[in-house]
Amino acid sequence: MLIGEVARRSGVSSRMLRHYDTLGLVRPTGRTYGGYREYSDEDIRRIFHVESLRSLGLSLRQIGRALEDPAFEPSDLVGDLIRRTEERLAREQELLDRLRAVDASAPFGWEGVLRIVELLRGLNSPHAARRQQTVLAPAEDVPVPTELLAGAVLAEADPNVAGALRWALARAGGDGVASLAAGTRSEDVEVRRRAVLAIAGMPGDDAAAVLTEVLEDLDTAVRGRAALALGSRGETVAVPALVRMVAEGTTDVEAAEVLGTLARDAGCADRIMSALTAELAAPTADPATRIRLTQALVEMPPEPALGVLRTLAGDDDRTVALLASALAGVLEPRAHPFRG
Template sequence: MLIGEVARRSGVSARMLRHYDALGLVRPTGRTTSGYREYSDADIERLLHVESLRSLGLSLRDVGRALDEPGFAPAMLVDRLIQDTQERMAADSRLLTRLHQIKATGPGDWSAILGAISLLQAVHSENSAHRQRAALRAGESGLSAEALVDALLAEPDQNVAGALRWALAKRPGGLDRLAVAAADPDPVIRRRAVTALAAIDENSGAASVLEQSLADADPDVRRIAALALGRRGVGAAVAVLIELIAVGDHDVEAAEILARDESDAARIVTLLTDRLGADPDPSVRSRLVQALAEIPGDAASKALTELGTDADETVARTAQAIGSLRAR
């Protein structure tokens, strides 16, 4: 079969077939009496093998090695191709995200597009100072909430993250993306998302996502959500706030938050005393007793009177001292 016919039937251009010949990759085994290249059935089969391997992303050099070297290990090559493909897909995904972010800014001309690109590059800079300056600029620019959320979820520096949360507070939107991130398998991403949700206006619907985070497996996520909801007077946070007191994690802040909720004081006292009675650790019991001191009302006073006879001397004395102060 002559080169023109091979090109027509295989879809490989005559120019590429000549290139394959020059490389020794697919050489026609015959020549016509006029000197034209003539491909045998075996040559055509090799050409099909070459094209099949190229479709996997192999270079021409690797194709030649795969076909001609007896000791060539295809498994290692396939592993490399998988890694290369995954990296290309990740790069394409990042590019697509960046394009959506630019589109979301609503640029009307090339100047606006270039400004958005510059700002997006800055918030992802390797230099934290550059990222922080960009975050502060983003608060007044047209950068979308979604772009800010993406930068925030990837931000390890607390100062930069604070600037990004400030910028996000000035932008409507972003809640859906934060809600998805609050359920991310990575606890670091969940912490960043919940911290951002805690800073969002309480009328935005963030509270429902924060309530779900009260049952998170990560104690930091639970704490961030509980403190935020407690400040908003959400009763669902009470149990987690009491546990924060018990373990000594932001216990003073948690006690102060519980003390503000006078309408639910009786239930809070009951939960505190139940938790206290279930823990033999003196330090835990002392923290819970001190938390009772912050709770207003008769229920807390009665609980302190009863704890004045506690078997643990430190707990009893603390309760007595607090009770006497409350009685004045």
């Protein structure tokens, strides 16, 4: 098969086929009487081998080595290609994020673009002090895109800078919750913790909806922060998680205080009391757990809590009994302020 026909059928240009011949990658095994290159079926198969390896990013020199050396081991080369490709993709993703940030800020003229680029440099600085200064004193007349701030919040490990970023995100307006929501589904637990902490400080039904989804997170810190935030908003959906926090000893004091606030509603108070007493009666509740649950009763409305505490005053566990008796003495004046 002559070179023109090979080029037409293979999709490799005649010029490239001649280049392959010059390099020794694919040399046609035959020549016509007129001296034209003539490719055999085996030559054409080799062309397709070369093209396949090129599609993986191998150089022509690497391809030649791979095809000629029977002892060639491709695993190291492929591994190196993977690493270089990942690095290139990371650089391109960084560039894409930067371009999107510039576009989202809708700058006026090149001066506006340059100010946004400078802002991005500040936020990406390796120095925490520079990042914090950039957040607290942004470039004049340059609104910081919500998506950019949200991404910085999810990536920021320094607590001081993270606090400044959350403050800036809350002031920026826009759909900050939506930008942070993806972080609550990250495989990285630290990213999920940062996301829920930021969302907890944002108002609105959208924030409450995302926090509700987080209540089933596998990480105790993530679901605990969501439960505390929801409970502080008066969302009763957080009650089971808050009671579990008291039982498990995960920021149990804060959880009990939030339960006490929710219990100001009579209907919710009954639900909370039922949950607390069920945990107290659970056969798996150890003494430390029952002590925490007993302490939480002091945050409840006095009348229903007194009944449970008086029962616990006769508990078989002496520590629980003494604690319940003492707390009952504290609640008695609240339940009957005019007695005696």
